[in-house]
Amino acid sequence: MTDRPRNPTIIDVAGRAGVSKSVVSRVVSGRGSVGEETRQRVLRAAQELGYVVNASARAMVAHRTYTVGAFVRDAATPFYGHLLTAMQERAAFHGYRVVTATGSGRFEEDDEYRALETLAMLRVEALIVCSGLLPSERILPFAERLPTVVAGRPETHPSITSVYCDEDEGGVALADHLVGLGHREVAVVTVPTSHSVTLGPRTAAMARRLRERGAHVLEIPGSHRETAGAWATEVLRHPGITAVMAPSDRHALALLEQLRLRGAAVPEQLSVTGYDGIGDLTTSLIGLTHWRQPIDLIGGGAVDALVQLLDGEQPPDHHRALPGALVVGRTTAPPAA
Amino acid sequence: MTDRPRNPTIIDVAGRAGVSKSVVSRVVSGRGSVGEETRQRVLRAAQELGYVVNASARAMVAHRTYTVGAFVRDAATPFYGHLLTAMQERAAFHGYRVVTATGSGRFEEDDEYRALETLAMLRVEALIVCSGLLPSERILPFAERLPTVVAGRPETHPSITSVYCDEDEGGVALADHLVGLGHREVAVVTVPTSHSVTLGPRTAAMARRLRERGAHVLEIPGSHRETAGAWATEVLRHPGITAVMAPSDRHALALLEQLRLRGAAVPEQLSVTGYDGIGDLTTSLIGLTHWRQPIDLIGGGAVDALVQLLDGEQPPDHHRALPGALVVGRTTAPPAA
């Protein structure tokens, strides 16, 4: 039952092809030169035996694994799902594998440590950190030992490379959009930067920009989507408010749902904005006005930067900000006169 | 720059702790016995050196990797994202890693082969196949060499274990729901089973059940979501039709969007059903009536079955069907009188 037949080795192949194992090694690894006739014989023998290179053995002597580790804090969210897909694809292009590690969820404390230890055991050659929650200080210890790039969020520390979409720009663009429509009293669901280094800055930018443009701002603390009902209640208690800005698309959707339950019409009575640009339905069916992040480019760019780092080159941009875009949907309109 | 400092080995640790490498091995692997005092000394030395076990070296001699491979055909879709998360979590619980492989997208042909070869190089101990597209025959060659379980779809072949949510049951439940509401003329967007072993059977079940209950069925071929516009047009051309059943939530959302563009009111004029139960907004904001699959249980169950297989036990259920649930939302209602 469990007596799995041992996998064939280059020695087995060598025996079958009537050559030494060195020759087989050269054939399968593509290095060194072998006679064309011999090569064919080896290839055939390997084929017949179902030989597949053993990555572990290769890694031992090569001191390379061609593997990068992706550390994801909150894996189930669509944003990170897309990011992972983009990274995996780009890594394959460069000849690297991606193994992803994430906290198993239970043990908050040493969870993170265990995840990174797993990656270390695998001898990943570099690290991609995907998390809006993990503070910079927690990343530094790893960045010291491994080339590290942070994807999807700005990172100011000089020893860490990052690829992201500028949060400030998005927040400002959305605020300008609302002010341009004529909104003068706007609620912003804010998240402290200490809680998320992505949601924090973008909501701060929204509020700041609104004030710069002369609008009155009501800040509603909203770290958790589960409390969307409270935001809705709070907003509706201020009849003067004509628009609400959410920290992310998911926050916005939760808010839309709660407003709907309370009978508030969007965008007639209240305009709503999101942030991220995840999922087709956000755009098409819901028509949520939001700031769209170029996730594919972020994931791909992060891998590109990593590969350059591994090749000993310094990436052109240590901190690369990619352009996002304002997507105007059907959840924003001029305020009711 | 690229001169990465060589990772410390058990020999380094042994030297620092003043013992032989055998002792260190016993301490870090937890096998064999060592004096408590010595153990502490070794642990401290390892700590100071930042020693981490080398998984490759360990795998070489242990002939085990504690890694299972997940082969995912279409990774970016929410359904598989959730599934992966669930599997990863459950695998960690059992002490296994999950490395996922997926076609890089470009080369349709040998793409699949390369992905599985990568998994083989890594010497994954088992395979989880997640794909509604991959036909059984393509899976068999791998299942012969590796314990294999198919997640998220039924699989009748005796040498392959599967964990899924019965497609027939869901299709029937949704059809019954519509008939119960009074619908007598219903359109079903169908997908051939040759194209998808999940979407095919469930849409077939819908159509079959509708007919059993005496309803008139219009079957609309709809393999690709991009053609949702055509489905909408087709449906609206038949004024007698009062409901449309889609093969999945995503298909349903695309359809809803197209119906909206054409001014058709849901559910007043037309009822719409989905399938899967992915994403919070499907349920809350859109209120899509659908059949909900227990994705977490499917992912977890697949891993559990795999671990049992690896332990030499025969899983209790060779083909395990998990219960789904009908979720009635706001996109279905009695037909307009």
Add this chain to the structure above:
DNA sequence: TTGTATGCGTTATCAG
């Protein structure tokens, strides 16, 4: 071009 020998970091077997 081909074969031989050596080492990579661990675990396991066997003496001490």
Add this chain to the structure above:
DNA sequence: CTGATAACGCATACAA
């Protein structure tokens, strides 16, 4: 309880 020593599968200088 501890210490040598032999694999594990592969790549690579080096010799033929």
